[in-house]
Amino acid sequence: MQNILKRSVYWIGSVDEKHCDQVLEKLTALCKDNDTEEATLFICSGGGDTKVCFAFYDIVRTLHLNLTTVASGEASSAAVIVWLAGLHRLITPHTVVFLHENEKKIHDGVQLHPIEMESQTRQAKATCEQYVKIMASASSGKCSREVARKLLAQNTVLEPSETIKYGLAHGILK
Numbered sequence: 001m002q003n004i005l006k007r008s009v010y011w012i013g014s015v016d017e018k019h020c021d022q023v024l025e026k027l028t029a030l031c032k033d034n035d036t037e038e039a040t041l042f043i044c045s046g047g048g049d050t051k052v053c054f055a056f057y058d059i060v061r062t063l064h065l066n067l068t069t070v071a072s073g074e075a076s077s078a079a080v081i082v083w084l085a086g087l088h089r090l091i092t093p094h095t096v097v098f099l100h101e102n103e104k105k106i107h108d109g110v111q112l113h114p115i116e117m118e119s120q121t122r123q124a125k126a127t128c129e130q131y132v133k134i135m136a137s138a139s140s141g142k143c144s145r146e147v148a149r150k151l152l153a154q155n156t157v158l159e160p161s162e163t164i165k166y167g168l169a170h171g172i173l174k
Contacts, residue, residue: 008040015048015078040068047077060085084138090173097158102127142167
């Protein structure tokens with residue numbers, strides 16, 4: 001446990017550009033000092049910007065960071081992808097993971113032409129498929145793409161033991 005705390009970073013709050021930039025800066029500094037020693041990212045987030053979560057995931061994976069991620073409290077929506085970026089994933093005993101399909105909020109007074117609506121729908125489906133692909137890949141075969149799609153479509157809440165069952169978490173941090 002001491003090693004986890006020595007080289008740890010915290011993502012508390014929404015998945016947005018500001019948090020992503022701060023966390024990546026801290027993680028790359030830790031890994032620059034020692035790229036073989038594990039770094040730990042604790043995540044407590046209700047979600048946020050899907051573009052940001054996918055960018056974070058891709059950057060962490062491209063840089064081959066030796067990263068353990070720990071979901072603590074809540075990991076919902078886009079925060080799940082941030083959590084899945086870790087090579088080793090843990091979850092604390094009282095954490096809830098919430099999965100849902102991508103949604104697009106349209107503000108009052110906004111008018112979309114049919115072609116714009118089709119474009120928004122295609123974009124939402126593509127984002128959902130990226131989410132499904134990452135979930136299936138992270139699960140080491142325990143969660144197929146079909147199962148991942150179903151979990152997202154049903155607005156699923158997972159308890160820690162269920163995240164292990166689906167291969168999303170490797171263990172419960174006690």
